[in-house]
Amino acid sequence: MKGLTGLRTLGRDELTHLITHASRLRDQIDAGAPSGPALAGRVMTNLFFEPSTRTRLSFDLAAQRLGAHVLTFDPSTSSTLKGESLRDSVLTVAAMGTDIMVVRHHEEGVPELVSGWTGLPVINAGDGTNEHPTQALLDAVTMLRHFGRIEGLRVGIVGDIAHSRVAGSLIHSLPTLGADLHLVAPQSWLPRQTSLPATTDLDSLLGDLDVVYLLRVQAERGAEAAADYVESFRLDTTRSSRLPEHAVVMHPGPMNRGVEISDEVADGPRSLVTEQVRNGVPTRMAVLAAVSGVVT
C-alpha cells in the first residue's frame, strides 16, 4: 500500500486485510506480547498543522511499539516554519530522514499534496471535511470485534455528516465492507448528493439499528443549532431504550456530553467508546506496517 490518504479507493479485500491485522495486533497488546521491532531504524514524522492530542499520541505510540523513531513537527506552534511555504516545510521534514509522514491539515487534499511533493508514504490523520481514514478503520475494527462481522450490520451515522471527515471515511468504507449505512441529521447537515439512505427522523430509525454512530457537534455550529439538535437527535436514555437490545453506541470523541449524547448513554453498557480508543493504536500499527511493506 503506497500510503493512506483516504478509504475511497480501497476495495473490500484491502479493507478486510487491514482491520483483521489490526484486530490481531490488539489481541497481542492485550496479551502483553511485545510487538517485534518491524520498523526499527525507520522514522515516522507527525506533521500536524491542526492541533490534536489523541490522534497524534495514538500514532506516536503505534510507531514506538513497532520500534520506529518518532519526530513531531507541530507547525501550529513553530515560528520557524511560519515564515516558510507549506511545500518547503514539508520537503525539509522529508529530507531530515522521514520514512512515513502522518499529516493532519484543516484543508482538504493536503495529504495528497504532501505525497506528491515527497514521494513518501503519507497517512492522512484528518484533512478538512474530507477523510480521517484511520478513525473509520478503528471503528470497523471495533464493530468486527464486537459483532464478529460487519456484513449486514445496520449502522446509523448521526450528526453533521456534511462537514465531518470521520463520516467521510465511514461512508467510503462501511458499505464496501457490506454494512447497511444510514445517514441521519437535520437537512442542512446531510450531504447534498449521496446514494445512501438519508433521513431527518432519528426516532423512526432507532428500532432498526445495530450501531448508532454519533458525531461530535462542533462548537462553531452555534448554540442555537446545538439546542435544536439536542431536541431531535441527542441520544439519551429514552431514545436509547428504543434501540434493539443488542445495539451499541459509538462516538469518535471527544464527546460533547449533554449535546449529542447524554451522560447515561455515554457511560452505559451500550457504549463502545473506550473500545474505539483501545483499537486506535493497533489499527495505526497495521496501517504503518502496510504502508511500509513490512509484516508484523
Next chain:
Amino acid sequence: MKGLTGLRTLGRDELTHLITHASRLRDQIDAGAPSGPALAGRVMTNLFFEPSTRTRLSFDLAAQRLGAHVLTFDPSTSSTLKGESLRDSVLTVAAMGTDIMVVRHHEEGVPELVSGWTGLPVINAGDGTNEHPTQALLDAVTMLRHFGRIEGLRVGIVGDIAHSRVAGSLIHSLPTLGADLHLVAPQSWLPRQTSLPATTDLDSLLGDLDVVYLLRVQAERGAEAAADYVESFRLDTTRSSRLPEHAVVMHPGPMNRGVEISDEVADGPRSLVTEQVRNGVPTRMAVLAAVSGVVT
C-alpha cells in the same frame, strides 16, 4: 505497590525499601551501568494538568532508562481535551494503552480519582497543596546518602508549610523514617493542626539542625509577605554560620535566590540542591518499578 498517591499510608519498611532501591539505582547510573529494560513494552503516560518541566522530564528519563514507552499529554496546551470532561480525557489516555499514569493537578485528590476511574497504578506528581511523594522520597534518598542514616536526623522545614505539597509529603514520611522534624514559618504559614514541634523562630533553632529544608516562597504570596519573610527566615551567610558545622541545606527547586535563600548559601558547600536533582531520576525509577511489580 498499587500506585503512589501519597506517602501517608506507607510504613517504615515500604519507605526504606523504596529509598534504598533508589540509592542503588543512583550508584548504577553513576557507574554508567545501563539499566535493564525492566519496563520494555510498557507505557508510562505523563498527564500534567499543571505546567511542569523538571518533574515531567525526570519521570520521562526514568521511564526511558527502564525501556518503557512514554506518552506525554499536556492538557494545559491541548485544545482537544479542553472540550472534554476530566474523566473522559483520563479514560481516553488510559484506553490508549497506558500501563502507568503519572498525574499532576492543581486540585487535591485528582490522582486518587484517576486511580479509581482507571484501575491503573497512578503516581502522584503533585496535587494541589496535598502531596508530592516522589519529591519527598528523593529528599530522603539525598539525606540517606549524605548522612548514612535518616533515623535521628534533626530536620527543619522552613517556609509556607501550610500550602506546600512538598512539605505535606515530607511530614508524612520523615517522622516515619525516624527523623526529628521541626516546622518553621510565620504563624499564618504553619499548619493549623499538627503533632510536630512548630516555631516561628528560625534563629533559635539553627544550632540544633542537621538539615535545613527551605521551601520556595510562591510569587502569589505577594511582595510584602516576601519582604517580611526575608527579614526573619532567609537563609543567608549569617544564619548559615550558626548551623552546626556538618549541617546541610536542601531545597526542592526552583530556588528564589534572594528570597528564601541567599546566593552564597545556594552555591555554598552546605548545599545539597544538585544532589537532590540527581537523585530524582533513580527515585522515580524505583517507584515505577515498584508500582509495576518488576525487579530491577
Next chain:
Amino acid sequence: MKGLTGLRTLGRDELTHLITHASRLRDQIDAGAPSGPALAGRVMTNLFFEPSTRTRLSFDLAAQRLGAHVLTFDPSTSSTLKGESLRDSVLTVAAMGTDIMVVRHHEEGVPELVSGWTGLPVINAGDGTNEHPTQALLDAVTMLRHFGRIEGLRVGIVGDIAHSRVAGSLIHSLPTLGADLHLVAPQSWLPRQTSLPATTDLDSLLGDLDVVYLLRVQAERGAEAAADYVESFRLDTTRSSRLPEHAVVMHPGPMNRGVEISDEVADGPRSLVTEQVRNGVPTRMAVLAAVSGVVT
C-alpha cells in the same frame, strides 16, 4: 573533542575528520543500514532558549539513531524555569543525568558559559550572531559530497553576514578547509573587520563562483532594506544564468522566497537546499559521537 561551541579553534584535520565521518554516516543512512547504538544509555538534552524546530529535531533524530535518550527542555514555554536563574536551570538539567548538552540561545557565548558551569560537552546550536557550527559543518559535507573536494572551491556568501551566526561558522571553517571565500552584501551588512575579500557587487562576482551561499534576510531588517536588497542581491533566473554551468546554490533555510532567492532558483537544478537538510542528521551524529569519544 571536548564539545563544539564553535569552529574557530578547529584545525583542518579536525574539520576534515568530522565531515568525512558525517559523509560516511550519510551513506549508511541512505543504504538503510541501522546505526549501532553507540550512545546507548547516554542522555542528550536539547536546551533551546530560542525557538527552533529544524535544528532541534535534527539533533533529536541524530541522537535517537545513535540509541541515546533525548530530553527536550524548552525554556521558552517553561514557566517553571522562568523564575529561576539561567545557571540554576542549566545545573538542574545537567544534574538530571545529561551527558551531552545542545544549547541554543539568543545571546553570544551562552554555550561557553554552560560548558563552564557544568563541565559537560556542549554543542552550540546557535548563539546570537556568533556561531552555528553544525550548520557550517553540514554545509561543508554538502560541498564535499557534490564536488568531491572543498580545497579551491570559490564560495560567495551573500546576505547579512555581519549578523549571521551561520556566516560566522562558515568564515571560521571554509578557509581552513582550503575554500576561497568571498563576502557579498550591502556595506552595512558586511563585517567591519575581515581579512577575507568583500564586495557589495554580486553581479561582478557571479561568473567566478562555484557556490553561491545565500543567507536568509531577517524580517527585523525591515521592508525597505529588503526591497533594496532584492534589487541588487536576490538570486533570480537572470543572475543565476551568469553563474558557471557547474555552480550550485545553497541556503541554510528557511528560505524567504522572493526576497533573497526566486522560486525558479530555489526549485531549480542548481539548488542543494534539500541535500543540506539531508546531511544535517549524519553531521550531528558525527558531532555527537566526537564529543562523546565513541566510534561509530
